[in-house]
Amino acid sequence: MLRILRDLLRYNPEFRIGIVLVGFVLILSVLASFSPYPPDQVYVVPPDVPPSPTYWFGTTSRGQDVFWQLTFAIRNTLLFGGTVALISRVLALVIGLVSGYKGGWIDRVLMSINDTFIVMPLLPILVLFYFVMRDSMSWLILALIMACLGWAYDARLIRSVAMSLKTREFTQSSVFSGMSTREILVQEHLPYVMPIVFSTTMNNMVWSIGLEVTLSVLGFTDINTPTIGGMIYWANQHTAMVAGIWWWIAFPTAIVVMTFIGLFLLAVSMNEYIDPRSRLSRMGGAS
Amino acid sequence: MSNALLEVSHATKVFSRGGLLSSRRIVAVNDVSFRIEAARPEIFTIIGESGSGKTTLSRMILNIEQPSAGSLVLDGTDLSTVRSNRDRLAFMHKVQPIFQNPFEAFNPLKQLDRYLFMTRQRFSAAVGQAALEAAVDEALRKVGLSLKEVRHRYPHEMSGGQLQRVAIARALLSSPKLIVADEPVSMVDASLRMSIVNLFRALRDDLGISIIYVTHDLATAYYISDRIMIMQNGRVVESGDARTVLNAPQHPYSQQLRAAVLLPEVTGGTAPANSPST
Amino acid sequence: MTASPALPARPDAAAPILAVRDLKAHFRTNHFGVKRYVKAVDGISFDVRRGEIYGLAGESSSGKTTLIKTIAGAIKPPLEVVGGTVDFAFLPGYGGLHRAPPAEVARIRWRHLSYIMQGSMNVLNPVRRLRATFADFARSHIDASDRQFEQAVVDHLARVKLDASVLTAYPHELSGGMRQRATIALATICRPDFIIADEPTTALDVVVQKDVLGMIRGIQREIGSSVLFVTHDMGVHAHLTDRLGIMYAGRLVEEAATAEIFRRPLHPYTRHLISSLPRIGDDIQRKGLEGSPPSLADPPPGCRFHPRCPLAMAACSERVPDMVETEPDHRVACFAVNGDQAP
Numbered sequence: 001m002l003r004i005l006r007d008l009l010r011y012n013p014e015f016r017i018g019i020v021l022v023g024f025v026l027i028l029s030v031l032a033s034f035s036p037y038p039p040d041q042v043y044v045v046p047p048d049v050p051p052s053p054t055y056w057f058g059t060t061s062r063g064q065d066v067f068w069q070l071t072f073a074i075r076n077t078l079l080f081g082g083t084v085a086l087i088s089r090v091l092a093l094v095i096g097l098v099s100g101y102k103g104g105w106i107d108r109v110l111m112s113i114n115d116t117f118i119v120m121p122l123l124p125i126l127v128l129f130y131f132v133m134r135d136s137m138s139w140l141i142l143a144l145i146m147a148c149l150g151w152a153y154d155a156r157l158i159r160s161v162a163m164s165l166k167t168r169e170f171t172q173s174s175v176f177s178g179m180s181t182r183e184i185l186v187q188e189h190l191p192y193v194m195p196i197v198f199s200t201t202m203n204n205m206v207w208s209i210g211l212e213v214t215l216s217v218l219g220f221t222d223i224n225t226p227t228i229g230g231m232i233y234w235a236n237q238h239t240a241m242v243a244g245i246w247w248w249i250a251f252p253t254a255i256v257v258m259t260f261i262g263l264f265l266l267a268v269s270m271n272e273y274i275d276p277r278s279r280l281s282r283m284g285g286a287s
Numbered sequence: 288m289s290n291a292l293l294e295v296s297h298a299t300k301v302f303s304r305g306g307l308l309s310s311r312r313i314v315a316v317n318d319v320s321f322r323i324e325a326a327r328p329e330i331f332t333i334i335g336e337s338g339s340g341k342t343t344l345s346r347m348i349l350n351i352e353q354p355s356a357g358s359l360v361l362d363g364t365d366l367s368t369v370r371s372n373r374d375r376l377a378f379m380h381k382v383q384p385i386f387q388n389p390f391e392a393f394n395p396l397k398q399l400d401r402y403l404f405m406t407r408q409r410f411s412a413a414v415g416q417a418a419l420e421a422a423v424d425e426a427l428r429k430v431g432l433s434l435k436e437v438r439h440r441y442p443h444e445m446s447g448g449q450l451q452r453v454a455i456a457r458a459l460l461s462s463p464k465l466i467v468a469d470e471p472v473s474m475v476d477a478s479l480r481m482s483i484v485n486l487f488r489a490l491r492d493d494l495g496i497s498i499i500y501v502t503h504d505l506a507t508a509y510y511i512s513d514r515i516m517i518m519q520n521g522r523v524v525e526s527g528d529a530r531t532v533l534n535a536p537q538h539p540y541s542q543q544l545r546a547a548v549l550l551p552e553v554t555g556g557t558a559p560a561n562s563p564s565t
Numbered sequence: 566m567t568a569s570p571a572l573p574a575r576p577d578a579a580a581p582i583l584a585v586r587d588l589k590a591h592f593r594t595n596h597f598g599v600k601r602y603v604k605a606v607d608g609i610s611f612d613v614r615r616g617e618i619y620g621l622a623g624e625s626s627s628g629k630t631t632l633i634k635t636i637a638g639a640i641k642p643p644l645e646v647v648g649g650t651v652d653f654a655f656l657p658g659y660g661g662l663h664r665a666p667p668a669e670v671a672r673i674r675w676r677h678l679s680y681i682m683q684g685s686m687n688v689l690n691p692v693r694r695l696r697a698t699f700a701d702f703a704r705s706h707i708d709a710s711d712r713q714f715e716q717a718v719v720d721h722l723a724r725v726k727l728d729a730s731v732l733t734a735y736p737h738e739l740s741g742g743m744r745q746r747a748t749i750a751l752a753t754i755c756r757p758d759f760i761i762a763d764e765p766t767t768a769l770d771v772v773v774q775k776d777v778l779g780m781i782r783g784i785q786r787e788i789g790s791s792v793l794f795v796t797h798d799m800g801v802h803a804h805l806t807d808r809l810g811i812m813y814a815g816r817l818v819e820e821a822a823t824a825e826i827f828r829r830p831l832h833p834y835t836r837h838l839i840s841s842l843p844r845i846g847d848d849i850q851r852k853g854l855e856g857s858p859p860s861l862a863d864p865p866p867g868c869r870f871h872p873r874c875p876l877a878m879a880a881c882s883e884r885v886p887d888m889v890e891t892e893p894d895h896r897v898a899c900f901a902v903n904g905d906q907a908p
Contacts, residue, residue, distance in 0.1 A: 169391040172351070176379050177402050177457065178409025180372070191396050280395055280443065282599040336770035337741075446857035447625065476624035477797060478834070481841045482853025503771060510843035510851065533845050547775040549800030551842040553824040 008273055015269035021262030025255060029075035037065060039072040039226045051247055058247035061238040066251055072226040074255055077209055080143050080227065084208035085201045087147035092154040093197060097185045099155070100162025111159070117152035122211070125149070130220040139225050142215075146208050154200040158193050165189045195275045202267030206260050213256065228252045292325040292464055292497055293348065297357035300343050300521075315343040317521035318357070323465070323499075325362070328491050332500045332508045332529065334544070335518035344518070345469045345501045349384050350375075362464065380410050383458035385468035389450035389475065393442045399450075400438050402457050403427070410461035426456040429494070430486055448479030455486060459494070466490065469501040484511055505548050509533045517541050580654060581612035582759055582791045583636070588649035590635040593642075603861045605631035607815040608649070610888065613759070615654075618785060618792040620806030620823060622799060622838075626858050628815040629795050630763070636793070637680065637761055638662025638670060653678065655758055676706045679752040681745075681781075683764040688748050689736040695747055696732040699754065706755045718754065724787070725750045725780045742773035749781060756788045763795050778805050799842055803827055808894075811835045814859050814869035817888060821895035831897045834870050868900070876901035 008015040037044045043063030051058040057066035099110040129145055130137055165171060165188070174184045209228070215221045216229025223230050235241075235248040272278055300316040317340070323331055335341035346352040347359060350366045359366045362381055369378045386392050393399055403423045411422070424434035430452040442450060451471060458466055468487070472480045484507050490496045502508055508515055512529035517540070525538040536542045587610055592603040605628040613619040623629040631644065636651050640663045650660035655677040659665040662678075682688060690698050699718050707714055719729040725746040736744055745765060752760055762781070766774040782805055785792055794806055802809050802823055810820040811832065819832040830836040834854075841851050856873040859865055865872050871881035878900060880886075886898040897903065 169386040169388055170394045172384060172386065173392050173402060173454070173457070174394070176349075176384055176461075177406040178376055178379060178461075179405060188394050188397070191394075276396055278596055281594060281601075282596045336772065448853070449857055476858065477799065478624060478838055478841065478854040479857070480853060481843070481851045482855075484843075485851075485853065505771075506843045506845055509845045543772055545845070547772040548845060549771075549775065549778075549798070549804045550844060551799045551803050551827070551839065552844075553803050553827045 004273065008269060012269045012272070014265045018262050018265030018269060021258050022266055025074060025078070025259050025262060028071050028255065029078055032068075032071035032075045035068040035071060037068055039069065040224060048243075048245055057251045058245070060234065060248050061240065061243070061245060062234060066247055069226055069231060070251055070255060073228045073231050073252060074259070076139060076225055077212065077228045077256070078259070080139050080212055081205035081209040083140070083143040084146045084150060085204045087144065088151040088154070088204055089197055089201055091147065091151040092158055092200070093190075093193065095151070096155040096158025097162045097189055097193065100159040101166050101181065101185060101189065103163075103166070107159075111156075114152045114155050117149060118156075120149065122149055123214075126211070126215060127220050130215070137222055139222060139227070142212070142221060143208075146211065150204055150208060154196065154204070157196055157200070161193050161196060162189055165192055192276055195271050198274065199267050199271050202263045205263055209256065209259070228256045290325050291322050291360070292362055293323040293499075294360040295322070295344075295348070295357070296320045296360075298344065298347055298354045298359055299356040300340070300347060300352060301355040314521050316340040316347065316354075319344060319518075319521075319523055320357075321516060321523075321526065323497050325464070328495045328497045329513040330487060330491055330498045330500055330511050332502060332512035332515040333518060334502060334505065334508055334515055336503055336544075338520065339518040340521035341501050341518050342469055343521075345384075345467050345499065348465075348467050348499060349382060350378060376409065380461050381463055382465045382467060383461055383463040385451070385454050385458060385466060385471045387470040387474060389447045389454060390442060392450060392454045395442050397441075399440050399442060399445070399453055400434070403437070403453070403460060406457050406460040423456075423460065426459045427453070429459060429489075430456045431482070432456065446479065447475045448483060451475055451483050452486070455483075455490075459490075459496075463496060465497050465499065467499045467501070470503070471500070472507060473502070473504065480507075487511055505533060505544060517544065580615075582615050582654045583613040583793070584650075584652045585612070585636065586610050586650045586652070588632070588635060588651060589647040590631055590640070590644060591647050592631075592644055601862055604815055604864065605644075605861055606635060607864075608885075609812075609815075609817050610649075611810055611817060611820060613791050613793055614808075615758075615791055616789050617807040618782070618794050618805060620802040620809040621793065621795045621812060622797065622802055622809060623795075623812030624797055624858055626814070626861060627812040628861065629797075629812050632812070633761055633763055633793065633795055635661075635663070637678075638665075653759065675702055675755045675757065677758045679755065679757040679760050681748055681752045681760060681762040681765040683767055688751060689744060691736055694733055694735055699732070699751060702751055703754045718750075721754050722747075722750050724753075724784055726776075742769055742777060745769060745773075745777055746780060749777070749784065753784050753788060753790070757790055760785070760790050760792045761795075762792055764797070765794075766801060767796060767798065774801075775804075781805065799838065811838070814864055815861055816869060816885075816898070818870065818899070819895075819897045820888070821897075825895055831891065831895070831902045832870075832899050833874050833876050833901065868898070874901075 045055065045059045045063055045065050047059055047061050047063040049055050049059040055065055055067065057070060059065055060069065095110050095114065099107045126145065133141065171184060171188060174188050212221065212227060213229035213232065216223065216227055216233050217236065219233055221229065223233055231252045232249060235245070240248040298316055298319045299314065302313045302315055304311045304313060323329065333341045333344060343352060347354050350369055353367060361378070364378065369375055393402055400423070403426070404419060407419055407422050420434060427433050427437060432449065432452055437453060445453070472483050475483055487498050487500065488511055491498060500508070500512065509529060514527065515529045515532055516526035517524050517538070519540045525532055525536060525541045532541065533545065536545045587608050588606055589608055590606040592605055594601045609632060621629050621632070634640065634644065635646060638661065640646060646661065646663060651662065652660060656662070656665055656669065656673055662670055689695070704714060707717065709717060718732065722729060722731065727743065727746055727750065731739060731743065731747060739747065766777050769777060778801065796802065806823045808821065809823040809826045810817050811834065812818065813834050819826065819830070819835045826835060827839060830839050837854050841853060843851050854873055859869055865882070867882045867884055868886050871877040874881065880900045886900050886903065888896045888898045889903045890896045891903060
C-alpha cells in the first residue's frame with residue numbers, strides 16, 4: 001500500500017496535484033473538530049467583516065465565521081458524497097456482477113429494475129421526498145435516497161464487463177476448480193471491474209455533491225445542517241452578492257471546485273494504476 | 288449402461304438467435320450419438336471446422352450447455368439431473384476441461400498455484416498443507432513440471448506450453464475419468480506442441496483417463512486418436528477407427544478435409560535431391 | 566507528389582526489392598518505475614527478391630510480428646527502431662518507411678506496397694459496401710474513368726473467384742473465406758510490387774485455407790509481385806513460399822529455398838521444428854522440444870537457442886553466431902553447423 005502511494009507520487013503528476021487538492025480539503029474538514037464556534041449558532045462574531053487576519057475568510061451577515069463554517073460545511077458535504085458513493089457502489093457492484101455472470105432470468109429481472117431506475121427523473125423525486133418528509137429529512141436519509149437512485153448506470157457498465165469476463169476461459173477454469181459463484185465474482189472478476197468502480201466513485205461523488213448543492217441552494221434540504229449548498233443558500237437569502245459580501249459565496253464555491261478537480265485527478269491516476277492492463281505490464285506481462 | 292463412461296444419445300442443440308419477432312433457429316448439434324467405454328480408456332477425437340458444432344458438443348459434455356433434445360449420461364448420471372452444488376462438484380470430480388488458449392486459462396492477475404490448490408481442496412478429502420503440497424507437486428510432475436517451478440508464478444511468466452501443462456495438472460488434481468480438451472494445442476507453439484500431445488497419450492496409457500480431443504487438425508488427430516468422429520454443420524458425417532477413417536475417408540466431406548491438409552513437406556520437388564547428411 | 570522519383574526503370578532482376586540490414590527494433594516501456602526493454606527484433610538482415618514469395622516462420626515471441634510491423638513502417642511507441650535499415654527498391658534513400666516523409670509513404674501505399682492481414686475486418690470497413698471500400702483504397706491510384714475502374718475491379722475480383730455482386734455487400738454478409746479473398750483482391754488491385762501478408766489464412770478453415778493460398782499464389786504469379794508471407798504454420802510455408810527464413814527469439818537463424826529447408830534443415834531448431842510435425846499415415850513417435858522460448862526482455866547470451874539446443878557447445882553461450890552462407894542460397898547461424906569462427 002505504501003509502495004503504491006510512493007510509486008504514484010513519484011511517477012504521476014496528476015496524482016500529486018490531486019492529493020494536494022484533496023488533502024487540503026480533507027484537512028479543512030478535520031479542522032471542524034477544533035472550531036471555536038458551534039456551527040448552528042448565529043451572531044457569534046461581528047457580521048459582514050471582509051477577510052482579515054482575525055477572520056481569514058471574513059464573516060457572514062448572520063454573524064458566522066466563514067472559515068469555521070466552511071470546515072463544517074465541507075465535512076458534511078464530503079461525508080454526504082462519500083456515503084452516497086459507497087452505498088451506490090456496493091449496489092452497482094453486486095447487481096452488475098451477478099446480473100452479468102448469472103444471465104438468464106436473473107439478468108432480465110435485475111436489468112428491468114435497473115432500467116426503471118435509469119429512466120426515473122431525479123430532481124422531481126428528490127423534491128417530492130423533501131415535501132413528504134419535511135422535518136424528518138436529514139442528510140443521511142437524503143444520502144440513502146440518492147444512493148438508491150445513483151447506481152443504475154454503473155451497474156449496467158459493470159454488467160457488460162462481467163458478461164465478457166464470463167466468456168473468458170479462466171472463468172471456466174475457476175468453475176472447474178470447484179469455486180463457488182461468490183468466490184468467482186469476488187476473487188476473479190472484481191479486480192477487472194475495480195477501475196470502473198474507482199472512476200464511477202469520483203463521478204458519483206461529483207454528481208451527488210452537485211445535486212446536494214443544487215437542492216440546498218433551492219432550499220429543499222435540511223438547511224440547518226451546514227453544507228456547502230446550505231452556505232450558498234443562506235448567502236442568497238441575505239443577497240450576499242448584491243450586498244458585496246462576495247466572500248460568503250466565493251470561498252464555498254472555490255472549495256467545492258477544488259474538491260471536484262482533486263477527486264477527478266485522483267480517480268484518473270488511480271485508475272491508470274489499478275487498470276489490469278497497466279498492472280500486467282508492470283508485472284512484466286504482455287502489455 | 289453401467290459400463291459406459293460416457294453415453295451420448297441423439298444429442299441435439301438448437302440456438303435461437305434474433306429478436307422477439309424474427310428469431311432464427313440454428314441447429315448447432317444435430318442428433319449426435321456416441322459412447323465411450325469405461326473399461327477401455329481411449330482418445331476419442333471430434334474433428335470439425337468452425338461451425339461444425341464440435342465446440343458446442345464439447346460444452347454439452349462439460350455440462351456448460353444443456354442439450355435441446357437427447358441425453359448425455361456420464362458414468363450412470365444423466366447430466367440433466369446435475370443441478371445442486373453437490374452434484375456439480377461430484378460431476379466435475381469426474382470430468383475436467385482443457386481449453387484452447389493457455390494464456391487465458393488462468394486469471395492473468397492471479398498466481399497459478401492458487402488454482403491447483405483450490406482444485407485439490409475442493410475435490411479430495413486430503414487435509415493438511417503438507418499433503419496438499421505433495422498432491423499438487425505429484426500432479427505437476429506427471430506433466431513434467433514441479434511445484435517449485437510453478438509456485439507464486441503468474442501466467443505471463445510462463446510459455447504457452449508450460450501453461451497448458453499446468454492446466455492439465457490442474458485437471459488431474461480432481462482425479463477425473465474423462466478430460467475434454469477443446470483445441471488444446473492450436474495456440475501452443477509448434478516446437479512445444481508435440482510434448483503436450485504426447486502427454487495426452489501418457490494420460491491415457493499410464494493413468495487410464497479417457498480423453499475427448501476436439502480439433503480441426505487432422506495430423507495430430509491421426510497421431511494420437513483411437514477413434515475419430517468427423518462433424519459437419521452439426522452432424523456426424525463419418526466416424527470410426529482413426530487410422531481407417533483418415534487413411535481412407537469415405538464421406539465426400541471427409542475426403543475434402545483430408546485433401547486440404549497441407550503436408551509439411553515440399554512435394555513435386557524440381558530441385559535436385561541432395562544426398563542426406565547429418 | 567513534388568519531385569517524386571519515378572520508379573527506377575532498371576529491370577535488374579538481381580537487385581532485391583526489399584533489403585533489410587541489421588534491423589533492430591526494441592520495445593521500451595516504463596510503467597510507474599517498472600522499466601522493461603524488449604529486444605523483439607535484434608539484428609536481422611535479409612533480402613526479398615523480385616517475384617518471389619518469401620516466407621517468414623517463427624513461433625510466438627519470435628519477433629516476427631514486430632519485424633513486419635517495422636518493415637511496414639507501423640512504428641508507434643513503445644516500439645522504436647534502434648538501428649538498421651529497411652530499403653524498398655521503390656522507396657530508395659530513406660532506409661525505411663518510418664523515416665520517409667508522409668507524402669512519399671502515401672504515394673507508395675497500395676500502388677507499390679500493400680498488405681493482407683489476418684483479420685480481414687481490419688481492412689474492410691464494416692459499415693461500407695465493398696464497392697466503396699475499393700474506391701477508397703484504389704480509386705486514386707488507378708488512372709481510369711469510373712466505368713473503367715469498376716470494370717477493372719470486377720475483372721480483378723474474378724481472379725479470386727468472387728462474383729461482381731459482392732461489391733454491393735457489406736463485409737459481415739460474406740463468409741470468412743470470401744472476406745479474406747476480398748482483402749486479397751483489395752491488396753492486389755493496384756498491382757503492387759510488394760505485398761506484406763501477415764498470417765492471412767490462420768483464421769480460416771482448412772478447406773478454405775487451401776483455396777485462398779492457391780489464389781494468393783496465382784495472383785502473385787500473374788502480377789509478378791513479391792510477397793513477404795508470415796505464418797507459424799510450416800505446412801503453409803511448404804505449400805506456398807519460395808524461400809523461407811526461420812526466426813527464433815528476435816533473430817533469423819536459417820534461410821534457404823523452402824524445398825531445401827524441408828529437405829535439409831541445418832539449424833538444430835529448424836531441424837527439430839520440421840521433424841516434430843506429425844503426418845497422416847506415419848506412426849513415428851514425435852517429440853516436443855524441451856524448455857521454452859526465451860523471454861525477449863531477458864534473452865540468454867550468445868546464441869539464443871543454446872539452452873534448448875542438443876548440439877550446444879561452449880561458444881554458443883558466449884558469442885552470437887553470424888548468419889553464414891554455408892551453401893549457395895542457404896544461410897544458417899549456428900556454430901555447430903558452420904564451425905566456430907572464433908578469431
